[in-house]
Amino acid sequence: MSIGRREFMQGALGLSALAALHGCAATGKGRGHVVVVGGGFGGATAAKYIALWGGGIRVTLVERNAAFVSCPISNLVLAGEKQLSDITLGYEGLAKYGVTVVQDEVTAVDADRRLVRLARGGDLAWDRLVLSPGVDFLYDDLPGLQPVAARQAILHAWKAGPQTVALRRQLEAMPDGGVFALTIPKAPYRCPPGPYERASTVAWYLKQAKPRSKVLVLDANEDIVSKKGLFMKAWADHYKGIIEYRPQSELRDVDVAGRTAVLEFDKVKADVLNVVPPHRAGDIAVNAGLKLVNQRWVDIDWLTMEATGTPGVHVIGDAIFPAPTMPKSGHMANQHAKLAAAAIVNLLSGLPPPDAPLVMNTCYSFIDNISAVHVSSVHAWDPATRLVQPVKGAGGLSPAPTEAEGRFALSWAKNIWADMLT
Amino acid sequence: MEEWKVAGALVLGLACSGAWAADPNLGRNLAAGCAGCHGTDGNSVGGTASLAGMPRDRLLARIGEFRSGAKPATIMHQISKGYSDEQLALIADYFASRKPAGGER
Numbered sequence: 355m356s357i358g359r360r361e362f363m364q365g366a367l368g369l370s371a372l373a374a375l376h377g378c379a380a381t382g383k384g385r386g387h388v389v390v391v392g393g394g395f396g397g398a399t400a401a402k403y404i405a406l407w408g409g410g411i412r413v414t415l416v417e418r419n420a421a422f423v424s425c426p427i428s429n430l431v432l433a434g435e436k437q438l439s440d441i442t443l444g445y446e447g448l449a450k451y452g453v454t455v456v457q458d459e460v461t462a463v464d465a466d467r468r469l470v471r472l473a474r475g476g477d478l479a480w481d482r483l484v485l486s487p488g489v490d491f492l493y494d495d496l497p498g499l500q501p502v503a504a505r506q507a508i509l510h511a512w513k514a515g516p517q518t519v520a521l522r523r524q525l526e527a528m529p530d531g532g533v534f535a536l537t538i539p540k541a542p543y544r545c546p547p548g549p550y551e552r553a554s555t556v557a558w559y560l561k562q563a564k565p566r567s568k569v570l571v572l573d574a575n576e577d578i579v580s581k582k583g584l585f586m587k588a589w590a591d592h593y594k595g596i597i598e599y600r601p602q603s604e605l606r607d608v609d610v611a612g613r614t615a616v617l618e619f620d621k622v623k624a625d626v627l628n629v630v631p632p633h634r635a636g637d638i639a640v641n642a643g644l645k646l647v648n649q650r651w652v653d654i655d656w657l658t659m660e661a662t663g664t665p666g667v668h669v670i671g672d673a674i675f676p677a678p679t680m681p682k683s684g685h686m687a688n689q690h691a692k693l694a695a696a697a698i699v700n701l702l703s704g705l706p707p708p709d710a711p712l713v714m715n716t717c718y719s720f721i722d723n724i725s726a727v728h729v730s731s732v733h734a735w736d737p738a739t740r741l742v743q744p745v746k747g748a749g750g751l752s753p754a755p756t757e758a759e760g761r762f763a764l765s766w767a768k769n770i771w772a773d774m775l776t
Numbered sequence: 777m778e779e780w781k782v783a784g785a786l787v788l789g790l791a792c793s794g795a796w797a798a799d800p801n802l803g804r805n806l807a808a809g810c811a812g813c814h815g816t817d818g819n820s821v822g823g824t825a826s827l828a829g830m831p832r833d834r835l836l837a838r839i840g841e842f843r844s845g846a847k848p849a850t851i852m853h854q855i856s857k858g859y860s861d862e863q864l865a866l867i868a869d870y871f872a873s874r875k876p877a878g879g880e881r
Contacts, residue, residue: 402816407801407804685812688812692805692811693805696801696805708802709799712858713809714858716812716813716855728850730854730855731858732855732857745857748854748857748859749858750854752850758850759850761823762824765820765824766813768823769814769815769820769824770812772821773816
């Protein structure tokens with residue numbers, strides 16, 4: 355413990371920050387210190403709402419990137435309709451809530467001693483920890499993609515940022531008449547309708563710029579996972595002869611030099627090959643030794659969002675094993691964050707967590723540069739199963755894509771980004 | 777008839793409010809679910825209705841119209857059906873108590 359604190363004193367935060375953080379965690383003054391790891395839809399929202407509701411709880415958000423880049427709307431960057439700067443936001447707005455933002459990476463979690471270790475050196479002590487690590491990709495079964503250089507050539511662009519820009523460049527460089535192939539892993543994966551949205555917005559771009567080109571969707575699933583009827587109709591109406599959908603086409607390996615997707619019974623050569631690999635909870639949650647479901651997703655208690663068997667460590671967002679029918683989405687992570695925030699504020703005040711959590715989801719998908727469709731759902735606490743279950747009769751789909759919903763999709767993004775960060 | 781049922785539910789909701797004292801933050805927590813689209817504390821940054829400071833009855837009337845289908849919607853008719861009358865009353869009370877950010881946004 356003392357070594358950790360000494361290291362920390364020498365770290366980037368400096369003495370005054372140390373005194374502030376140490377003072378709370380160690381002396382019990384105020385109402386405690388919460389460390390949030392990961393500044394995406396889940397973590398940034400959690401940090402803000404714990405500070406907003408916490409009445410004196412100190413909050414430190416540790417995020418390795420200098421700015422937040424949104425996955426939602428990033429498929430419009432691939433289409434050339436938006437720029438990366440349109441989906442990039444800073445963390446400076448969190449300061450007014452009293453959140454301390456530390457640009458660093460957590461390399462280890464010690465749940466017994468209530469510490470996290472930082473990559474730049476030093477530890478942070480916490481009374482409660484929120485992990486919102488998103489997902490990391492599994493390359494174990496894709497030997498061709500194990501070299502780092504291979505992953506710089508064959509992109510996922512399933513975490514928005516430099517890969518989004520790089521994939522856009524590959525699409526721009528693709529010749530007219532080329533093939534863009536997108537592989538989709540078996541569900542559950544981040545953003546169920548996202549791959550089909552990507553096929554649509556890339557097809558829209560190619561239809562304008564390179565009309566002889568093709569979009570080939572190689573889906574490991576039995577069928578389109580989300581908004582099936584809406585995507586099938588949009589593809590038939592707008593992208594006939596451009597989008598080809600192949601279900602039950604699980605990726606087995608990649609021939610990187612040949613830009614070829616190796617399937618069980620087939621090999622598919624592409625001009626631009628975009629592989630969304632299978633994924634699981636972010637590394638930090640796995641390395642922390644939390645209980646996983648199917649060796650991939652963190653098992654949690656829906657009343658507190660704490661990892662099962664590890665009190666004090668709350669996990670939110672794409673990393674968790676979802677409740678029935680619940681998608682891995684930015685909107686859902688924002689909602690998880692508020693459940694965790696309310697529970698943490700109560701628990702640090704010696705109160706029980708709220709006993710009837712309720713969350714809702716809205717996912718918009720663009721089918722071209724301006725028109726969108728949505729899926730919505732509401733999930734309420736069910737004491738019998740101790741899960742949040744979909745509320746019958748609530749939620750649903752758009753009847754058809756509209757430009758009005760495209761505008762709502764953009765205003766949704768602006769509002770949820772503001773709800774996280776400003 | 778439908779209006780009568782809603783009104784009855786609201787009266788019942790008020791009558792039961794003592795039971796909710798166990799969690800004085802329930803309205804706040806439920807309303808936070810709306811913030812993803814309608815802004816923190818109901819202060820929308822654009823494109824959706826700002827709910828902060830909206831009189832309780834007005835908000836409940838609007839939601840009631842979405843639920844019944846009287847007012848066409850793209851999504852609120854689906855989402856509003858996921859909440860009980862009691863939950864909606866708590867949400868409306870919470871937003872009514874919030875300060876609109878007004879010109880700041």
